[in-house]
Amino acid sequence: MNEASFDARALRDAFGAFPTGVTVVTTHDPSGQPIGFTANSFTSVSLDPPLLLICLAKTSRNFAAMTGSGRFAVNILSETQKDVSNTFARPVEDRFAAVEWKRGPEGSPIFADVAAWFDCATEQVLDAGDHVIMTGRVKAFANSGLNGLGYARGSYFTPALAGKAVSAAAEGEAQLSAVIERDGSVLLLGDDVLSLPTCAMEGGEPTQMLRDYLETLTGLSVSIGFLYSVYESRADNRQHIVYRATAATGEPAAGRFLPPGEALKHTFDAAATADIVRRFDLENSIGNFGVYFGNETAGKVHPVSRKA
Structure with a gap:
């Protein structure tokens, strides 16, 4: 250009x-x-x-x-x-x-x-x-x-909250996931049972590791955004760290983009995944995002607003 x-x-x-x-x-x-x-x-x-x-x-x-x-x-x-x-x-x-x-x-x-x-x-x-x-x-x-x-990228972030993700990862085995958004839709994997794209955190810088995984998975250019959710799952005894992300145009090699309302009609791999998609649907509609800390059933959302 x-x-x-x-x-x-x-x-x-x-x-x-x-x-x-x-x-x-x-x-x-x-x-x-x-x-x-x-x-x-x-x-x-x-x-x-x-x-x-x-x-x-x-x-x-x-x-x-x-x-x-x-x-x-x-x-x-x-x-x-x-x-x-x-x-x-x-x-x-x-x-x-x-x-x-x-x-x-x-x-x-x-x-x-x-x-x-x-x-x-x-x-x-x-x-x-x-x-x-x-x-x-x-x-x-x-x-x-x-x-x-x-x-x-049009949103506020707070360094103190981002630092909590690093602390959480140090406390045990961690899984990295992404809410990849494009035009209001979210990339989800699976047909009958939907899940967020997820990889194990094996050391190194988490956002770079997650981006490399997502780009290999989808074949698209992916930009990692802000921290979205940090929670401990008692079901698998792991820390889960979820980021917001965006993807370039094109058909993904894996997964499909679904509007959250349509996605919520399906079955998810875990209740926490459904909660993340449901929360994204609400926050995206009002332009007011937050960062969740807790476990898979209870926690607190720290609001991080978009710029007016």
């Missing part, structure tokens, strides 16, 4: 394969009112002098105020602040009413309970296509030690 034929949505999806943190960039408009927006285009630039950068769309309603204020703050959201990210990603009139904040040393709004914050003086505003790159000189900062909120 050459530059002239790029599809903007496809390019955005490809950029979205890179996992990032989530920030809210803030400043004040000329009247002194706080303004801010959610951004994941943030990176450190230099330690000496202390510089960072963010990117801002020229179409942003806050463009003039943000580029003209001479100062801004970057609030790195913690893994409990998905609602804050969603609030500042929407055209809400009084976004700041939904958060606890104060003025930083340089005057820009600083949020409570963030993973870290940086209060900056604007160093440069550089033209960059349909965006500008704003570099800021860090005048003050703080690091709370909280885990940051992650984002990739």
